[in-house]
Amino acid sequence: MKNEIVVITGASRGIGRAAAFHFAKAGARLTVTGSSEDIYDTKKSLEEAGFNDVIALVSDVTREGAMEQIIHSTINTYGRVDVLINNAGVGKFQALEDITLEEWKKMFEVNVQGVFLATKSVIPQMKKQQSGTILTVASDVSRYSIPENGSLYTATKYAVQGFMGSVAQELKPFGIRVGTINPGMTDTNFAGGTEGDPEKKDWLKADDVAAGLLHMASAPKHMQVDEMHIHPLAQDYPRP
Numbered sequence: 001m002k003n004e005i006v007v008i009t010g011a012s013r014g015i016g017r018a019a020a021f022h023f024a025k026a027g028a029r030l031t032v033t034g035s036s037e038d039i040y041d042t043k044k045s046l047e048e049a050g051f052n053d054v055i056a057l058v059s060d061v062t063r064e065g066a067m068e069q070i071i072h073s074t075i076n077t078y079g080r081v082d083v084l085i086n087n088a089g090v091g092k093f094q095a096l097e098d099i100t101l102e103e104w105k106k107m108f109e110v111n112v113q114g115v116f117l118a119t120k121s122v123i124p125q126m127k128k129q130q131s132g133t134i135l136t137v138a139s140d141v142s143r144y145s146i147p148e149n150g151s152l153y154t155a156t157k158y159a160v161q162g163f164m165g166s167v168a169q170e171l172k173p174f175g176i177r178v179g180t181i182n183p184g185m186t187d188t189n190f191a192g193g194t195e196g197d198p199e200k201k202d203w204l205k206a207d208d209v210a211a212g213l214l215h216m217a218s219a220p221k222h223m224q225v226d227e228m229h230i231h232p233l234a235q236d237y238p239r240p
Contacts, residue, residue, distance in 0.1 A: 001023060001026035001027050001028045001214070001217065001218055002026070002027035002028075003027060003028070003029060004027075004028045004029070004082040004083060004217075005028070005029050005030075005031070005074060005078040005079075005080050005081050005082045005083070006023045006028045006029070006030050006031070006082065006083040006084075006085065006217075007030075007031045007032075007033070007070065007071065007074055007081055007083070007084045007085065007122070008020055008023070008030065008031070008032050008033070008085045008087060009033050009034075009059075009061055009067075009085065009086055009087050009088040009114070009118055010033070010034060010035075010061075010087040010088030010089060011032035011033060011034055011039060011042050011087065012034035012035070012036065012038040012039045012041070012042055013038065013042075013188070013189060014188035014189060014190060014195075014206050015087055015137055015183075015186070015188065015206045015209045015210060015213075016032070016034075016085070016087040016088070016137075017042050017206070018205075018206035018207045018209070018210035019085055019087065019209075019210040019213050019214070020032050020042055020046060020054075021045075021046065021049070021051075021210070022207070022210040022211060022213070022214045023083075023213075023214060023217075024046055024049075024051035024053075024054070025051075026214060026218070028082075028083070029053035029054075029078055030046070030051075030053065030054045030055065031054075031055040031056075031057065031070060031073070031074040031077075031078075032046075032054065032055070032056050032057075033056075033057050033058070033059045033061070033070055033088075034056075034058060034059070034088075035058070035059070035060060035061075035088070036058065037058060039056045039057070039058055040056050042056060043055075043056035055073060055074065055077055057069075057070055057073065061088045061110065061113075061114030061115075061117060061118055062109040062110055062113055062114050062117070063117075064117060066117070067117050067118040067120075067121040067122075068121045070121070071121045071122050071125060075125060080125065080129055081122055081125050081126065081129075081132065082129075082131070082132060082133065083132070083133045083134075083135070083217050084118060084119065084122045084132070084133070084134045084135070085135050085136075085137070085213060085217075086114070086115045086118050086119065086134070086135070086136040086137065087136075087137045088110060088114050088118075089110060089111045089114075089137065089190075090106075090107055090110045090111065091107075091153050091190055092107065092152070092153065093146070093149040093150055093153060094149050094152075095148075095149055096151045096152075099151070099152055103152070104152060107152055107153065107156055108155075108156055108159070111153075111156035111157070111159075111160060112156050112159045112160055112163070115136055115160055115163065115164075116163065119134055119136075119164075119167060122134065123171065123176070126171075126174065126176045127171075127174045127176070129175075130174060130175045131175045131176065131221065132175070132176045132177070133176070133177045133178075133179075133216075133217050134164075134167070134171075134176065134177070134178045134179075135178075135179050135180070135181065135213055135216055135217060136160060136164050136179075136180045136181075137180075137181055137183070137209065137213070138157050138160050138161055138164070138180040138181065138182050139153075139157040139182055139183065140182045140183060140184040140229060140231055140237065141153065141154045141157050141158075142154075142157035142158055142160060142161035142180070142182055143161070143182065143229070144238050160180070161180060161182075164178055164179070164180050165226075168224070168226065172224075175221075177219075177221075177224040177225075178224070178226075179216050179224060179225045179226050179227060179228070180226075180227050180228075181209060181212050181213055181216065181227075181228045181230070182227060182228065182229045182230070183204055183208075183209045183212075183230050183231065184203075184204060184230065184231025184232060184235045184237060185200070185203045185204060185231065185232055185234075185235050186203055186204040186205070186206065186208070186209060187200040187201075187203040187204065187205055187206070188206050202232055202233070202234035203232050203234065203235075204230060204231065204232050208230065209230065212228050212230055215228075216228055
């Protein structure tokens with residue numbers, strides 16, 4: 001990953017922030033984005049750790065044109081984009097009859113529309129380069145259903161998995177690799193949780209998922225990792 005240019009969405013905390021450190025340690029130069037000014041804390045922490053090739057930008061992944069501006073700024077600074085990591089996402093778990101149409105639309109906007117807009121924005125540059133890697137943080141529920149209170153979140157992750165699978169085929173002729181990572185229970189602040197809760201001590205950590213992303217992006221250029229599924233041993237994970 002030495003000197004490769006990596007754009008990471010949702011990098012203010014959790015998996016996105018961990019990914020920023022993993023890729024920086026591997027020698028990548030970064031653009032990190034987040035929905036609030038907390039993204040500047042990520043940049044500051046990276047710089048304090050000795051990683052100075054970092055652009056930090058506040059951006060709303062659901063807004064048309066926002067990610068185009070991010071990619072444009074990245075190209076203006078670095079000249080190219082080698083890796084896009086779609087990590088921004090939200091989660092809320094409740095009974096179907098309690099979900100409002102507004103909540104339905106909002107989660108699809110972030111989890112699905114945001115992936116669509118970010119992916120679309122980077123394609124022209126990667127086609128020009130005839131190379132690139134697009135990775136999306138999906139979920140283990142993109143392959144099975146949560147028993148209860150997960151209909152909305154599961155629907156968005158199934159949509160992302162289907163979208164990225166099709167995009168992989170579409171972009172393959174241009175030398176662009178596309179894949180998803182599907183983590184199980186992960187100890188972060190996701191969905192209103194608290195990172196470090198004792199009950200999560202045996203869950204995956206953000207660093208585990210970040211390491212998986214780095215492994216996928218670092219694969220030989222002739223090789224594509226279509227999907228990576230990871231989950232903690234403590235999770236009761238359904239098997240085919």
